């Protein structure tokens with residue numbers, strides 16, 4: 434054989450062998466770590482039915498200010514039930530429209546178990562004065578102020594929005610985030626519904642056949658339309674972030690800026706020494722999300738303070754090691770995450786009056802309804818005289834007490850001082866108190882405005898261009914191979930076109946290998962094009 438021909442055959446063959454080895458290696462890297470993938474430890478985490486049973490126990494023990502509704506909806510063969518706990522720490526009244534209203538959603542994605550654990554801990558905490566006192570241990574002024582604020586607040590909590598998806602996770606599908614029939618509940622809302630990014634993965638974020646095709650989202654929308662919340666908080670995991678609208682474009686909505694100022698303060702007071710980021714979903718997370726609940730609450734239902742909070746994420750986890758990626762594994766880790774984010778929620782309650790939409794609210798100057806609401810309703814725990822004797826609801830313990838116990842040292846410095854100042858002001862004059870409070874808060878918020886947007890600027894534009902850069906780079910190279918093929922017109926045509934075909938195959942093989950192995954090597958990148966927190 435002519436040496437040139439020999440080389441022409443051998444070189445492509447070598448390339449092919451090399452790429453085949455590459456594919457084998459890639460397969461090995463996927464299967465290898467499987468043995469070490471983390472499983473939930475159910476002495477640390479609650480099973481679904483345990484968690485929901487504990488919620489019922491807490492509610493039953495506190496009939497004066499807690500109740501639970503279960504809404505269900507059927508679509509074809511698919512049934513969904515959404516449980517909603519209503520808490521009025523100041524006691525049930527018929528003055529809902531005068532109070533400040535918060536709607537908190539936990540467990541929207543099946544695999545994010547830690548989210549519902551925080552929902553349960555929040556309910557336990559709100560069940561008694563001692564519970565709330567324990568959030569900022571030793572800070573009595575602060576606890577006093579929290580009590581006053583909660584006295585004028587109604588809180589609705591969905592401890593586990595997506596029961597169907599959670600069931601699949603506990604049956605072993607630890608990577609499942611969608612609902613019980615494969616639709617992502619956080620892509621099924623109407624704002625920019627169905628828009629797909631280049632790296633769209635139906636396995637992660639199938640948005641359904643139409644907006645509100647799913648019982649869970651239908652029920653939640655209806656609830657929000659009737660309740661008209663001032664605050665919407667959607668609790669997820671996959672990273673540490675506090676996000677405001679928008680999710681579907683890479684910018685902070687103009688009207689969301691005051692709520693981002695609040696996030697900056699929560700960050701400074703509670704999230705130092707964490708990887709938590711503050712910004713808009715679309716700008717900060719590294720991908721755009723279309724049809725999300727938070728964008729709908731903000732844009733359509735005009736909820737002034739609308740957030741998605743991501744409370745935990747392990748970036749180093751292998752991209753199929755989902756329980757590890759989305760949930761802290763051991764008791765210590767769980768306790769740490771829950772305590773920090775419980776403080777963040779209470780910090781949000783403290784800061785609500787600084788928001789323009791709420792600063793003139795009369796909710797907090799209402800006479801405490803604990804003593805004698807005109808309607809003769811039962812009382813909550815916020816009244817001075819301690820109306821309902823505070824049965825501190827530790828629930829039917831189980832593996833529970835471990836998660837509670839506010840023994841962790843307070844991480845708040847500046848925040849504590851600010852709020853204790855404001856609480857003294859409001860105590861001396863209860864009628865003008867709330868105005869004074871909000872003035873103080875707005876001043877501080879204003880001074881922080883500068884570093885807010887700067888922190889997150891440009892984060893997503895760079896990451897989105899880098900990911901699309903990869904594919905535009907690859908396409909022309911394959912196109913060149915195809916057009917070169919047409920040149921062959923002399924007696925060498927057959928040989929050269931055969932040669933080029935083999936070469937082309939080798940190039941395609943190598944490109945495929947490179948793509949695959951890149952995915953295997955870098956979980957963070959793979960997550961960007963697949964696994965999603967929001």
Ligand SMILES: *[C@@H]1O[C@H](CO)[C@@H](O)[C@H](O)[C@H]1NC(C)=O
Pocket residue numbers: 474475476477763764
């Ligand atoms: C599960 O958690 C409990 C409580 O922290 C611990 O004692 C136990 O060793 C853990 N089990 C596993 C398999 O890690």
Ligand SMILES: *[C@@H]1O[C@H](CO)[C@@H](O)[C@H](O)[C@H]1NC(C)=O
Pocket residue numbers: 705706844
């Ligand atoms: C945060 O980290 C710094 C430096 O590592 C440390 O000095 C400080 O005590 C930490 N603060 C908290 C609240 O853990």
Ligand SMILES: [Zn+2]
Pocket residue numbers: 541542545610669670671965966967
């Ligand atoms: Zn999520």
